[in-house]
Amino acid sequence: MLMSTTFDWLRKHIRISGVITVARRWFVTNAFDGNLSILGLILGTRTVGIIDPRVIVGAGLGICLALAISQSTGNILVERAERLRELKDLEDSMLRGLDNTVHSSTATTAPLVAGIIGGAAPAIYTFLTLVPYVIAVLGIVDETTAFYGSIGTILVSIFLLGALLGRISRGNLLIAGFKMMGVGIVTALILLLLGVFSR
Amino acid sequence: MGLSKIVLDVLKPHEPSLIEFCRELVKERGLEKVSVIAVEMDSATESLKMTVEGTDINYNKLEEVIKKLGAAIHSVDEVIIEKVSRHSSKQATHEASSEAHAKT
Numbered sequence: 001m002l003m004s005t006t007f008d009w010l011r012k013h014i015r016i017s018g019v020i021t022v023a024r025r026w027f028v029t030n031a032f033d034g035n036l037s038i039l040g041l042i043l044g045t046r047t048v049g050i051i052d053p054r055v056i057v058g059a060g061l062g063i064c065l066a067l068a069i070s071q072s073t074g075n076i077l078v079e080r081a082e083r084l085r086e087l088k089d090l091e092d093s094m095l096r097g098l099d100n101t102v103h104s105s106t107a108t109t110a111p112l113v114a115g116i117i118g119g120a121a122p123a124i125y126t127f128l129t130l131v132p133y134v135i136a137v138l139g140i141v142d143e144t145t146a147f148y149g150s151i152g153t154i155l156v157s158i159f160l161l162g163a164l165l166g167r168i169s170r171g172n173l174l175i176a177g178f179k180m181m182g183v184g185i186v187t188a189l190i191l192l193l194l195g196v197f198s199r
Numbered sequence: 200m201g202l203s204k205i206v207l208d209v210l211k212p213h214e215p216s217l218i219e220f221c222r223e224l225v226k227e228r229g230l231e232k233v234s235v236i237a238v239e240m241d242s243a244t245e246s247l248k249m250t251v252e253g254t255d256i257n258y259n260k261l262e263e264v265i266k267k268l269g270a271a272i273h274s275v276d277e278v279i280i281e282k283v284s285r286h287s288s289k290q291a292t293h294e295a296s297s298e299a300h301a302k303t
Binding site for chain 2: 012015016017018089090093094095096098100101102103
């Protein structure tokens with residue numbers, strides 16, 4: 001009963017604040033950043049000959065944690081500033097204060113939702129690309145399999161982000177997915193070329 | 200004796216929507232029907248003509264809920280208060296108990 005009441009309350013606040021529209025944009029942007037960061041980590045370390053999966057997992061976890069903290073706090077602070085400004089503008093239009101109303105409480109809940117969806121969730125999504133290396137650390141697969149597995153996971157992950165954008169824009173999911181994956185492939189090629197030239 | 204109908208001039212922000220606004224109001228005890236007409240609108244707010252009907256409506260509670268939803272009552276335009284007589288209330292009670300007896 002309490003759970004359903006809390007869930008209804010949260011759904012009402014999300015609906016009134018319209019925060020999902022903003023949060024899903026941040027999710028895609030931040031998850032894309034995270035995926036390319038891990039891609040850079042994997043290709044960069046491989047280029048200089050670091051192939052120990054524990055190093056990749058450790059560094060990758062550090063990247064995911066740093067992204068989670070910076071993106072969550074950034075989203076919360078930015079969204080809170082925007083909401084407070086909107087609240088003040090609304091108070092001017094209404095010619096009354098809006099303390100203890102649904103609008104003042106959404107000015108608090110919306111930034112938290114934006115922080116979780118736009119900040120913490122992309123970090124978790126990014127961590128999934130390290131799973132092949134985690135499996136390598138456990139000794140189930142070798143480093144080379146983990147390398148190719150991770151690259152493949154990153155490309156699929158980026159494709160899915162593109163498909164999500166395609167769904168948001170009500171366009172073609174496949175075209176949107178391949179476009180985004182194309183950016184990932186170009187990034188990988190640039191990193192590989194840099195690695196070749198640096199030797 | 201109780202407030203059975205009240206017509207209010209209300210100013211509210213666009214969110215929550217009219218449907219959600221009325222749904223939240225009609226949840227209150229004593230309210231049976233809420234009807235709203237949007238009279239005017241600008242970029243941030245809308246003016247409504249709101250008719251609330253029910254049995255012994257608690258105006259203070261109604262005002263509190265409207266304020267909590269971010270709206271403001273600008274004026275009270277129409278009020279109907281009904282007097283429930285002893286005869287009609289006894290008759291209503293008698294009819295209710297006869298119905299209950301017939302069902303059993």
